[in-house]
Amino acid sequence: MVKQWAPIYLNKNQKFEFINELSSGNIPALILKKAFSLKTCKKITEKILGFNYISSGPGIEKKIGVSLNSFINKKGAYFEKTKFIDKKLEQYFSYNEDPRILMQNLLSTVFTMETRVAKENNLNYSKGVFRFHGSDESFKIHRDSAYYEAVGYQVSKFPLQFSAVLHLQKAEYGGELILYRKIWTSDDEKYRSPYFGYSEKVVHDITSIKIKPEIGDVIIINPIHYHTISKIKGKHDRISTGFFFAPTNEQALVCWA
Amino acid sequence: MTDIIWGTVTKVTANNKFEINVTHRKEDNKVSYADSEIVIFTEIDIMSLPAESSLRTIQQIQDAINGKFIKCEVISRLDDNTLNCKVFHSGAGGY
Numbered sequence: 001m002v003k004q005w006a007p008i009y010l011n012k013n014q015k016f017e018f019i020n021e022l023s024s025g026n027i028p029a030l031i032l033k034k035a036f037s038l039k040t041c042k043k044i045t046e047k048i049l050g051f052n053y054i055s056s057g058p059g060i061e062k063k064i065g066v067s068l069n070s071f072i073n074k075k076g077a078y079f080e081k082t083k084f085i086d087k088k089l090e091q092y093f094s095y096n097e098d099p100r101i102l103m104q105n106l107l108s109t110v111f112t113m114e115t116r117v118a119k120e121n122n123l124n125y126s127k128g129v130f131r132f133h134g135s136d137e138s139f140k141i142h143r144d145s146a147y148y149e150a151v152g153y154q155v156s157k158f159p160l161q162f163s164a165v166l167h168l169q170k171a172e173y174g175g176e177l178i179l180y181r182k183i184w185t186s187d188d189e190k191y192r193s194p195y196f197g198y199s200e201k202v203v204h205d206i207t208s209i210k211i212k213p214e215i216g217d218v219i220i221i222n223p224i225h226y227h228t229i230s231k232i233k234g235k236h237d238r239i240s241t242g243f244f245f246a247p248t249n250e251q252a253l254v255c256w257a
Numbered sequence: 258m259t260d261i262i263w264g265t266v267t268k269v270t271a272n273n274k275f276e277i278n279v280t281h282r283k284e285d286n287k288v289s290y291a292d293s294e295i296v297i298f299t300e301i302d303i304m305s306l307p308a309e310s311s312l313r314t315i316q317q318i319q320d321a322i323n324g325k326f327i328k329c330e331v332i333s334r335l336d337d338n339t340l341n342c343k344v345f346h347s348g349a350g351g352y
Contacts, residue, residue, distance in 0.1 A: 058349040069349035073304045129352075144351035151321070152304040163352075184350070189265045192326040194281050195348040223351065244352075257352075 005181055005209060007031050007219075016110050019247065023160050023222055028179050028209055032218040035106055036099070036166060041215045044099050045168045045239055048130050051092055053085055059140055059196035062237075065089070065129035067257055068150050075152060079123040086127055099166055099241050100128035103218065107164060107245060107253055115245065118254040120154040125256035128243035130168075133175060135232050140197025143184040144223035144244065146256075155256050158246035163223040164255075165242035167213035172234025177211040177219060180226040202226060213240070260286040260331040262294070262340075263347055269319045273298055273310070274339070277329065286331075294340050296329055301344040326350070 007029040010016055014032075021027045036044075054062055057070035066085050071078035095101060104115040118125040133139070144163060150156045180203045191202040203226050210230065211219060221227065223244070232238055245255040263281035270276065274297050279290050303321045307313055328347035331340055 059352060067352055069352050072349060073302060073346050075304060142349075142351040149350055186324045189324060189326045189350075190278065190280060192263075192265070192280070192350060193348070194263045194328065197350065 005207065007209070007211060009033055010110065012106075013109050015112055019111060022162065022220065025181070025183055025222060025225060028181070028221065028225065029177075029211060030220040031211070032106065032110065032220070033214075034216045035218040036102070036216040038215055041166075041168045044097070044241075047093065047097075048168070048239070048241075051089070051130075053088055059142060060131055060133075061137060062132040062134070063129050065241075065257060066126040067129050068126070068146065068153065068155070072150060078126075078153075079120070082124065082126040086124065089127075098127075099168070100243060103128070103164055103166055103241075103243070104255060106218065107255075111247075111253060113247065113251055113253050115253040115255060118155050118256040125155065126243075127255070127257065128241055129257045130239065130241045133171070133229060133232055133238040133240075135171075135234055135237075137232065139229040139231075140193060141180075141200060141203055141226050141228045142197035143226050145184060146244065148184075148186070155244075155246070155254070158248070158254075161223065161244050161246050162220055163242060163244050164218055164220045165213075165240050166218045167215055167238075167240050169236060169239035170213065170215055171232040171238040172236055174230045174232040175213065175238035176230045177213060177221075178208050178228050178230055179211065179221060181207045181209075182226050183222075183224050184226065197228075198226070213238070258285065258287075260288065260290075262286075262290050262329050262331065263326065264329075265324060265326050266322045267293075267324075269315060269323050270295075272313045272315050272318055275318070275322065277327070288334075290331075290340075295338070296340045296342050296344070297335070298329075298342050298344040299332065303344070303346055
């Protein structure tokens with residue numbers, strides 16, 4: 001009998017003790033249902049749409065916040081830009097309003113471990129990124145791995161890495177998370193695309209699941225599994241915010257983007 | 258315009274030389290490139306490597322690029338058929 005590969009659903013503030021099952025890939029995703037209310041998500045969405053510092057980066061046309069993958073080879077610039085943008089976001093959102101801080105608190109409850117922003121030489125890593133995915137954009141199959149890709153940054157020393165994404169606004173059609181039951185190996189680098197992600201050949205004949213994001217849900221995955229987003233149609237962008245996190249030897253979680 | 262090839266490094270043979278499995282080529286490259294090429298580099302822009310070339314060891318080069326997907330800007334093809342290139346980290350496999 002084939003073991004079913006399905007997400008685990010938790011209610012807000014319910015504890016989760018099987019982080020190893022998530023890291024091994026036995027569980028594809030952990031979904032914290034309605035972790036944020038519709039009203040809160042709407043308020044955050046309206047607010048973030050008015051923030052001026054929009055940028056683009058590998059694999060994304062429109063985002064707010066700094067991602068490590070835009071600065072793989074430029075560590076000084078990463079920390080400088082992070083300091084600038086995160087200060088602007090701190091001024092823009094009050095402490096109790098910034099969804100990235102609220103998500104850190106949520107993870108502390110769910111995993112019963114203190115969650116804090118990763119630091120290097122007393123400099124903070126990026127607290128998280130807001131991503132805007134629009135109609136007719138194409139999304140590459142990819143995996144996320146600071147361990148492999150961000151060598152030279154302290155966060156590459158964490159062998160385990162998870163991603164947490166809060167869904168703030170749904171696309172009218174599409175925008176599902178497609179998660180493949182395949183973990184990246186270094187041999188897959190032959191399928192890389194020059195600027196971002198991988199050729200579809202890397203997941204040829206591989207089983208996948210689709211997770212339809214609902215507003216307020218937080219989806220946690222082991223992002224070493226290949227994943228992508230289904231085609232989006234309609235007027236509204238799919239808007240989300242998120243970061244990566246990793247357990248440390250001190251029984252804490254550190255996060256970064 | 259400079260010719261560009263991308264691919265994964267299959268073997269590092271010296272502190273300025275490696276073999277590459279070429280998987281992508283810039284559309285308007287002036288000449289063609291084989292699926293496997295030998296590259297000698299004059300510049301390499303990888304954060305974990307010392308900027309000063311005389312300080313780089315084969316081990317450091319191996320740790321930094323072996324098995325990795327990289328971009329090579331081709332300066333010229335040398336008499337022994339190796340490619341003289343500038344070498345860069347290429348894009349990202351994910352966020």
